[in-house]
Amino acid sequence: MLQKPALIDIGANLSNRRFHADLDAVISRAKEAGVAHIIVTGTSERASHDAHALTQTYPGYLSSTAGVHPHEAKNWNAQAARSIEKLAASKTVLAVGECGLDYNRMFSTEVQQRACFEAQLQLAVRLQKPVFLHERDAHDDFFALLRQYRPQLTGAVVHCFTGNTDELRAYLDLDCHIGITGWICDERRGDDLRKAVKFLPKDKLMIETDAPFLLPRNLPVRPDDGRNEPMYLPVVLEAVAAILRISPVTLAQQIRKNTEQFFDLLTTE
Structure with missing residues (x-):
């Protein structure tokens, strides 16, 4: 696996209970695999607090996001909004989110999701922090809201993009960055994504x-146990590099530059 240049994992749910027993070992393996920094995803009010707490436990190596995932949109209220805003103002919180729309499993209604998403877009505008975005089976509504606020946002990254070429081009037209996960390694579901990545500019x-x-x-x-870990990030890099027909080392350098600039993040190897 790639050791240098070091990589940045822009989305890992390290506050998830599946990491409670051995997080020190997980982080040690990530470092050994060449992961220089990890951004811990906030997916609810509680998870965002937990993610932020981890940045204090592992200072310099972990940062976080603060937000409410569309599954949790039913829990968005004035208290949650105040809590997320206070968290998002922290220096170690690099983005607002994970926020967006998910019409696949519908743990919250469409109305609840859209209200929660728009409130977080407005928060990102106020704080002038980028947004960490989630979309599944809701492209049209999601894109309409994002397009409305994109001119006022400092940046937007579509986390865990799994869409097709047309969807990719729509996001690129809004000057969005694109986050690629191990979905690209899935021979069952990843074909549309593999085709789309060929049209993804390396600087996005x-x-x-x-x-x-x-x-x-x-x-x-x-x-x-089927658990994913940040130490497997080089596998994603290598899959993307193979599709783009570029050296993994060269691509890693570009990706790290993109990530540090987008999140205003200074890392050390």
Whole structure:
């Protein structure tokens, strides 16, 4: 696996209970694999607080986001809004989110999701921080809201992009960055994404694991528990590099530059 230049995982759910027992070991393995920095995703009020707490436990190596995932939109209220705003103002919180729309499983209604998403877009505008975005089976509504606020946002990254070429081009027209996960390694579901990535400008590309989810399916040896970890980020890099027909080392350098500039993040190897 790639050791240098070091990589940045822009989305890992390290506050998830599946990491409670061995987080020190998970982080140690990530460092050994060449991951220089991890951004811990905030997906609810509680998860955002937990993610921020981890940045204090592992200062300099972890940053976080603060936001409410569309699944949790039903819990968005005035208190949650105040809590997320206070968190998002922290120096170690690099973006507002994970926020967006998800019409696939519908844990919250469309009305609740749109209200929660728009409130977080407005928060990102006020704080002048980028947004960390989630969309699934809701492209038209999601794109309409994002397009409305994009001119006022400092930046937007579509986290865990799994869409097709037309959707990719729509986001690029809004000057969005694109986060690619181990979905690209999935021979069952990743064909549209692999085709789309060929049209993704290298300066708009970032990579992530979305751990503990989306374990790359092309691992030679898969963990028995199926848990994804940041140490597998080089697998995502190598898959994208193969599609783009570029050296993984060269691509890693570009991705790291993209990520540091987007999040205003200074890392050390």
